[in-house]
Amino acid sequence: MKRFAGIFWSLLFLAVPVLGVAVFAVAPSIDVWLPKDVSEHGSQIDGLFYFILALTGVVFIATELLLFWFIWKYDESIAKGPATYIHGSHTLEVVWTIIPAVVLLFLAIYQMNTWADVKMRRPVMAPTVEVVARQFEWRLRYPGRDGQLGTPDDLFLVNDLHLPVDEDVLVQLKSMDVLHSFFLPNLRVKQDAVPGMKIPVWFKAKETGEYDLVCAELCGWGHYKMKGRVTFVTRPEFDAWLERMYLEQEATQPENGEAMP
Amino acid sequence: MSTATIPAGAPATLPSKPAPRSRPVAAFLSTYVFSKDHKVIGLQFLFSTLLWFLIGGLLALAVRWQVAWPWSDVPVLGKLFAQEGGQMSPEFYTMLFTMHATVMIFLVIIPILAGAFGNFLIPLMIGADDMAFPTLNMLSYWFMWPAFIAFGASFFVEGGAAAGGWTSYPPLSTNPASSPGSGMGQTLWLVGLTFVGVSSMLGSVNYMTTIILMRAPGMTMFRLPMTIWAMFITAVLQAFALPVLTAAGFMQLGDRMLGTGFFSPEGNVVNNAMVGAGGGQPLLWQHLFWFYSHPAVYIMILPAMGMVSDIMTTFARKPLFGYRPMVYSIAGIAGLGFIVWGHHMFMSGMNPALGITFMVSTIMIALPSAVKTFNWLGTLWGGRIQFTTAMLFAMSFVSMFIIGGLSGIFMAATPVDIFIHDTYFIVAHFHYVLFAGTAMGVWAGIYYWFPKMFGRTMNEFWGKVHFFLTFVFLNGTFFTMHILGAVGFPRRLADAYHYETFHHLQPMNAFMTWCAIGMVASQAIFAVNFFWSMFFGPVAGRNPWNANTLEWTAPSPPGHGNFDFQPVVHRGPYEFSVPGMEKDHLMQTDPPVAMPAVAHPAMAH
Ligand code: HEM
Ligand SMILES: [Cu+2]
Ligand SMILES: [Cu+2]
Numbered sequence: 037m038k039r040f041a042g043i044f045w046s047l048l049f050l051a052v053p054v055l056g057v058a059v060f061a062v063a064p065s066i067d068v069w070l071p072k073d074v075s076e077h078g079s080q081i082d083g084l085f086y087f088i089l090a091l092t093g094v095v096f097i098a099t100e101l102l103l104f105w106f107i108w109k110y111d112e113s114i115a116k117g118p119a120t121y122i123h124g125s126h127t128l129e130v131v132w133t134i135i136p137a138v139v140l141l142f143l144a145i146y147q148m149n150t151w152a153d154v155k156m157r158r159p160v161m162a163p164t165v166e167v168v169a170r171q172f173e174w175r176l177r178y179p180g181r182d183g184q185l186g187t188p189d190d191l192f193l194v195n196d197l198h199l200p201v202d203e204d205v206l207v208q209l210k211s212m213d214v215l216h217s218f219f220l221p222n223l224r225v226k227q228d229a230v231p232g233m234k235i236p237v238w239f240k241a242k243e244t245g246e247y248d249l250v251c252a253e254l255c256g257w258g259h260y261k262m263k264g265r266v267t268f269v270t271r272p273e274f275d276a277w278l279e280r281m282y283l284e285q286e287a288t289q290p291e292n293g294e295a296m297p
Numbered sequence: 298m299s300t301a302t303i304p305a306g307a308p309a310t311l312p313s314k315p316a317p318r319s320r321p322v323a324a325f326l327s328t329y330v331f332s333k334d335h336k337v338i339g340l341q342f343l344f345s346t347l348l349w350f351l352i353g354g355l356l357a358l359a360v361r362w363q364v365a366w367p368w369s370d371v372p373v374l375g376k377l378f379a380q381e382g383g384q385m386s387p388e389f390y391t392m393l394f395t396m397h398a399t400v401m402i403f404l405v406i407i408p409i410l411a412g413a414f415g416n417f418l419i420p421l422m423i424g425a426d427d428m429a430f431p432t433l434n435m436l437s438y439w440f441m442w443p444a445f446i447a448f449g450a451s452f453f454v455e456g457g458a459a460a461g462g463w464t465s466y467p468p469l470s471t472n473p474a475s476s477p478g479s480g481m482g483q484t485l486w487l488v489g490l491t492f493v494g495v496s497s498m499l500g501s502v503n504y505m506t507t508i509i510l511m512r513a514p515g516m517t518m519f520r521l522p523m524t525i526w527a528m529f530i531t532a533v534l535q536a537f538a539l540p541v542l543t544a545a546g547f548m549q550l551g552d553r554m555l556g557t558g559f560f561s562p563e564g565n566v567v568n569n570a571m572v573g574a575g576g577g578q579p580l581l582w583q584h585l586f587w588f589y590s591h592p593a594v595y596i597m598i599l600p601a602m603g604m605v606s607d608i609m610t611t612f613a614r615k616p617l618f619g620y621r622p623m624v625y626s627i628a629g630i631a632g633l634g635f636i637v638w639g640h641h642m643f644m645s646g647m648n649p650a651l652g653i654t655f656m657v658s659t660i661m662i663a664l665p666s667a668v669k670t671f672n673w674l675g676t677l678w679g680g681r682i683q684f685t686t687a688m689l690f691a692m693s694f695v696s697m698f699i700i701g702g703l704s705g706i707f708m709a710a711t712p713v714d715i716f717i718h719d720t721y722f723i724v725a726h727f728h729y730v731l732f733a734g735t736a737m738g739v740w741a742g743i744y745y746w747f748p749k750m751f752g753r754t755m756n757e758f759w760g761k762v763h764f765f766l767t768f769v770f771l772n773g774t775f776f777t778m779h780i781l782g783a784v785g786f787p788r789r790l791a792d793a794y795h796y797e798t799f800h801h802l803q804p805m806n807a808f809m810t811w812c813a814i815g816m817v818a819s820q821a822i823f824a825v826n827f828f829w830s831m832f833f834g835p836v837a838g839r840n841p842w843n844a845n846t847l848e849w850t851a852p853s854p855p856g857h858g859n860f861d862f863q864p865v866v867h868r869g870p871y872e873f874s875v876p877g878m879e880k881d882h883l884m885q886t887d888p889p890v891a892m893p894a895v896a897h898p899a900m901a902h
Binding site: 039042045048049052055056060061065067068069070071080081084085086088089091092094095098099100102103106107110111115118119120121122124125127129133134137138141142143144147148150151152154155156170171201206212213217219221222224225226227228229230231232233235247248250251252253254255256257258259260261263 | 388391475563568578613614615644660670671672695698715765784785793795798801804
């Protein structure tokens with residue numbers, strides 16, 4: 037009876053690594069996994085994710101199995117004699133400090149380059165579009181025919197972001213009111229928008245298509261509905277779209293309207 | 298020999314009993330209400346925090362309901378906030394998750410560890426008759442009440458409770474125009490936070506002084522049980538980190554009420570109106586807040602780590618593996634804990650080069666956590682495990698902390714954090730460390746020290762049922778959050794299913810909500826067991842678990858002044874299964890005469 041308890045509890049602890057691995061193994065096949073990545077830098081991020089998943093996966097399985105094994109084996113009802121009288125092991129402490137230290141340090145250094153690519157090595161170019169977040173919408177401002185932001189011919193749109201595919205885009209991110217976060221899941225892009233700051237965000241899409249633009253930083257009661265769409269089209273289509281939008285704006289605006297905020 | 302530990306009828310060292318009181322009401326008040334006895338104060342903290350635990354749990358269920366079945370009528374609880382006939386508004390949803398986290402962090406986890414266990418255990422485990430400053434100690438409990446009232450009342454003021462998240466980032470939290478909860482509710486939130494801080498500070502000063510000055514003869518620092526080491530280092534963390542949060546809280550109050558504009562950016566327009574004084578920086582709040590709140594996450598787990606270490610040695614009948622490395626890794630976590638706060642701000646707009654330094658320090662903080670885990674495993678290895686409820690909870694702490702620690706590495710990796718920041722991956726991470734870790738450690742502590750608190754043991758059978766259900770349901774609720782996070786499912790959204798990327802995740806969220814309901818419901822078993830055992834449980838002697846530390850030499854429950862003899866310490870706290878002894882444990886107070894019987898060759902085998 038006592039042994040039965042030991043078996044029961046150790047199997048419960050065994051269920052942790054077994055089911056844990058199972059969940060991660062099944063998740064991709066039921067489509068609960070990293071969404072499709074269409075960005076150029078995204079594969080670096082996903083690669084790092086898989087690398088860490090493998091690394092932590094090994095540690096997870098190893099430590100959880102050990103835990104299970106010790107609980108199974110050192111059950112008081114089957115173990116013979118008293119517990120081992122030992123206070124530790126200097127060698128073991130050194131080993132299990134140095135090895136993880138080296139692995140972790142490697143991991144830290146290994147990822148720096150990706151971070152620098154995504155957040156620090158900004159392409160030298162004029163902003164493709166200015167995105168101004170406000171409760172609860174994304175206001176977009178494209179440079180008009182003169183190619184410059186902040187001139188009277190700027191084009192204003194809301195939530196419907198169009199961008200050219202296969203080339204660097206530079207988004208100038210601002211916020212009018214509170215914090216928001218510019219999150220493009222399919223491009224592995226996320227950046228908070230902070231009132232009072234102009235933050236550059238850059239990326240390059242590899243495929244045309246239409247994707248979600250999500251607000252990922254709590255911005256008030258309507259945070260959940262602060263949804264935009266981003267559409268990647270080829271350069272000629274993009275130029276044509278810009279021109280069409282521009283003409284529409286001209287047609288609806290009485291005078292060459294005052295610049296919006 | 299060992300029976301000599303507790304001298305029969307030796308009241309000598311205690312001051313004589315107080316004279317019988319003539320005023321029973323005053324006597325009742327000073328014994329149970331405004332008591333200065335650390336044990337009573339500890340229990341006051343315990344009961345209050347358990348009550349708030351229930352409230353926080355119900356708030357969580359309401360949050361989960363909305364996430365699983367957005368805009369559907371909330372059963373039972375819906376009546377309480379009947380808006381549009383039981384359906385919750387998005388404003389209310391933001392209040393719910395804000396107050397769920399606020400209650401759990403500031404009114405449950407921090408005060409239950411330091412306030413309840415710290416108070417109850419520190420004097421008992423170091424062999425002191427009480428805390429160094431009993432009056433401060435009493436105040437530290439009573440200063441929680443203004444916080445209880447402020448947080449509780451905030452639901453009923455105009456605009457409702459705070460709704461800016463437990464992190465209260467400005468400008469959302471400072472401009473009432475930006476959110477209804479940023480009116481009176483946010484002010485009350487800041488007031489409540491300040492009082493929690495005062496309470497923690499009073500406790501912290503007291504714990505440090507008591508542990509440094511009031512240890513029993515022979516109790517050197519390196520003979521302290523891990524629980525006490527953890528409490529000590531937690532107190533140091535509190536003392537250094539809290540002033541920053543308090544100052545930041547006052548700055549936010551200033552912004553809200555005096556127009557100081559510390560966090561108010563230039564040209565801020567909310568709801569088409571210019572607001573705020575300008576000249577400030579929203580990111581400043583984040584730095585100050587996390588400078589406290591990252592160390593605070595360790596305030597929320599180190600004591601549990603200490604308690605789990607003590608419980609595991611008792612029920613593995615084995616010395617702690619690597620006592621000093623365990624102490625050093627706690628100290629290392631605490632030290633590094635002060636230079637990692639920026640990992641909460643990788644996407645905030647903070648200089649990305651600065652992000653790199655925070656990334657390196659954050660990755661390195663996983664190291665002492667790993668060392669602790671290996672030492673816990675080492676402790677079980679070669680042990681003689683007794684499957685008590687306390688032990689099951691303690692071992693599950695280790696199992697679950699592994700998950701929470703490993704997920705931290707994903708988020709510490711800045712490039713990966715770009716994708717998973719502010720998604721359910723983060724929610725999974727901190728629930729594994731805080732619920733699956735700390736809360737399980739707290740239950741381990743309650744089952745373990747209950748006999749000392751009330752003189753009776755809790756029912757083991759129902760304790761195990763409670764453990765089993767909690768363990769299963771918590772993994773059902775939280776493990777799945779990892780893969781939701783891998784899809785990018787954002788946290789704090791009242792309804793995410795209108796996004797193409799997330800619309801297929803509703804069934805999974807429904808599953809998690811069912812598990813959460815099961816998890817909360819299972820706590821009824823605990824509640825009944827707790828109160829039933831208080832009055833009808835089997836009477837426990839001084840040392841029901843055959844443990845070694847000093848509290849087990851005192852009567853259960855200990856009277857005023859704790860010990861009925863002066864404890865003198867002769868050894869460390871973990872002398873289990875010493876070879877050549879008839880009993881499998883040597884208490885810290887057992888006289889050294891027992892040792893010569895142990896032939897040295899036997900020790901060496
Ligand atoms: C192995 C060590 C750990 C590492 C490397 C680590 C890393 C991190 C990182 C990088 C974040 C920020 C993620 C983001 O927002 O994008 C985070 C969040 C968090 N961590 Fe940890 N962590 C560790 C252990 C812990 C422990 C022990 C606790 C608590 C006891 C904890 C509690 C939290 C909480 C509460 C948050 C989220 C706060 C919020 O945004 O609401 N972490 N952790
Ligand atoms: Cu938002
Ligand atoms: Cu942190």
